Amino acid sequence: MKKINLLSLVLLTSLACGIAHADTTKKAAKKVAAPAAAAPAAAAPAAKAYSRPYGMAGCGFGTYVVGKDGSQILGATTNDTLYSQTFGITFGTLNCNDSENLATTAARLDNFIASNKVSVATDAAKGDGETIAVLAKLMNCSDSANLGPALQSHFSNIFTRYDLKANEISDNLITVVNGDASLSKQCNMKI
């Protein structure tokens, strides 16, 4: 009888909306440790890193909460007790649109890519897609039509490894766009 009561409550309450993700962060199927020296792309030119303005972590579209095992998507919506109010996180970012330069562009790209890495990589490989339109917007490109095919042909220069961090992807992206004769004209990142 006791068992049934417990089960029933769990079942009933796990149905309602908005609270559905109690322990999803804990599941992590079949993982392998990534070797520290995980095969960097063979003989790739040294990746260029661009600077970011100080304190830009929360700039742009709001930031996220990182869960205990690091899953941001879940963290953002599971409402961990520590951050019961994400509104709090959107404060303190008044300077976001103040200056437009390469560093702010890079920071904005970081923010977006950090939470959309999988889609950005897939769209880039396909040469088209919703996230390409966003990247074009964030990099101030006058036209997104050429960006997709360019990312596709430079895919191996941008996504050099499967475990790149968001800022590394942004850096590679900027390098590729700046290095492309027509894209560098279309995308105004104000260096």
Next chain:
Amino acid sequence: MFFDLPKAGVSSVLGFFMMSRFILLSLILFTTTARGEDSALLQKAMDLHLAESTEWKRLLHYRGGIFGSETSQVAGKDFFLGPAGKTDPVSELKATIAGFQKPLSEFPKDQDPDLTLKPTDTELLHPLCRFPARAMFLGKALGVDFFQMIHPHCFHFEDFKKKLDAVSATLVFSSFYLGSPSSTFGHTFLQIRSHRALGTQGERVELLDHGINYAASMTTSNPLLYSLYGMIGAFKGTFTSVPFYFKVREYNDFESRDLWSYDLVLTQPELDMLVAHIWELGFTYYDYFYFTQNCSFHMFTTLEAAAPRLHLTDRLPFYVIPSDTIRKLVEEPGLVSAVHYRPSNRAQFEKRLAQLSSAEKSSLKQIAVDRDFTTYEKQSSAVSLEEKAKVLDASLDYLEFANPHDVAEQENSSVTIVSESSKYKQELLLERAKLGVKSVNLSVEPEDRLRPHVSHGIRRLALAYGFESNEGPSLRLGLRFALHDELDPSPGYPPLAGIEFMHLKTRYEVNSKVFSLDELALFQVLALTPYDSFHHKPSYRVQLAVSKFREEGQCVGNRCYGPELDVAFGFTFSILGRAEHPGLAAYVLPEFQNQISGGFRGSEDHLSLGGRAGFLGELSEYSHLKFEVHPAYFFFSPKPFTLDSSLEWRQNPSLSFGYGLQVESLDSKLKDYDYSAQIYYYF
């Protein structure tokens, strides 16, 4: 010269003295004026009965209690400027009007744009900056502009407004997905469409919109406490503002749930009020109740506060089911202007799969399921780039929807472990990029049958006349509070599935004149997912009920009552029709049952192993047929083996009406039968 200096000094001292007198005087004067204005405004507010106005009640979320008193549903104390604000609309109105006129000097930090606000810092904000929606309403009603009077900067609110950059609002329904029990009833949240979300060609890139979510903040991971807290409202429910792409990644990609967006027609003042009111709610919290004051309920109360012409919550019963609120939203005149569909990664995969030839499908299996790209590459030298792209695109979609945790894991810069499938996917991405061709344009149009707002009512009344060979004729009455069973009309619900909550079945025996309970199903889920090369999810059925047990020979009398928990897991196979939407499916679900009754022979706690096997057929969206055999072996019973079976057919001329026939065999020797004819009304 000598004389002049002190003279100048004296005059300047005098001047300073007079100046301060003037400032002091004007300060006194100003304060008096403010006080005078204060009481005049108060008087006007009282004369206009603003405290009883719909607008005020909705902005403060007052609801009539059992004894007619008004109590605000908001639980955070910081939501009220007066000490009695939670229960007294009049005193809160007074405190608000007084608060709005406080000088800025009392809130020095609010005027500092560099201040990093914490959610608990609400008292640092000037009441006008803390409650801009109230100020907008009261200002308009009283014919004053509080903001012009006080000139607060409201840096933080202005920044919030700038971030949302609202052009319009949309209510989004995140569809049920029975693959995971936690998303069974769906979820709703607001999407604030932004000016920013326009692409370089003026197209919408809605990823840059914002989502406004209301959810419970978990304070325990203990499942018992967690459930209990949810029932009694012990969790804090809070509003959060997150980039829309979080919602897309969470629902579309991680949980494979379709998103349905309902564009709302709001006037500019209503939209401004909505943004201002969301700001007000962002600092505070409600008590979260799973079945009443949940996400969908508070989406409605928020919209109602912004647009007093709306009567959304009036349309709801006392319990609130997200999908039900979508139907109610569409019923509201002039509110919804358009409906959009955003397919989940699973729906996208299904679409791509449907476009593949059988040879391409086996390539897909080789690449995506067996993860053997090398062999495919060797065998596919003659295949065109476009065809390769088609297969690779489907493979990438498959890897994404079949490994949702990779998504979560990859969207994370600090993680140091990466799954094998992520590595393999990177390999495929490199190959896909090398092809250098664009993908086939994949416009995933929603099937009409999926539209959640075109669906039968979740409540169902059933009337039946039946005849049981042992007991003779009976009249039966059933009432279901929510939501859908596998024989109800298909539109708007997932195929081959049932989700029921609080389903009461009663019967009146005509011969013995006894009225009795047949069953009270607290909760029942049936999810039949056809198994094939690309779909490996198990099918399941879970039921928790208080039942009348009538399995042959189990009870001391003819029947007995008690609680019951059934859990069945197994597989389904599509016989006719498409895999994701079969016309006829066969299923086998091994089952564990636990039944408890004082009326059982032998032990009062019956444990059994058995199974359910049968066919479920969709003759049309409005006509369904089901045959099921249900054997069971009871461990602690003098007569352990039981067998029952049933055949049921239901026809629905419309979404609100239906009728059906059922035959049940209640014993293994096929002697005891029950025949019934039903009519159904959905509302």
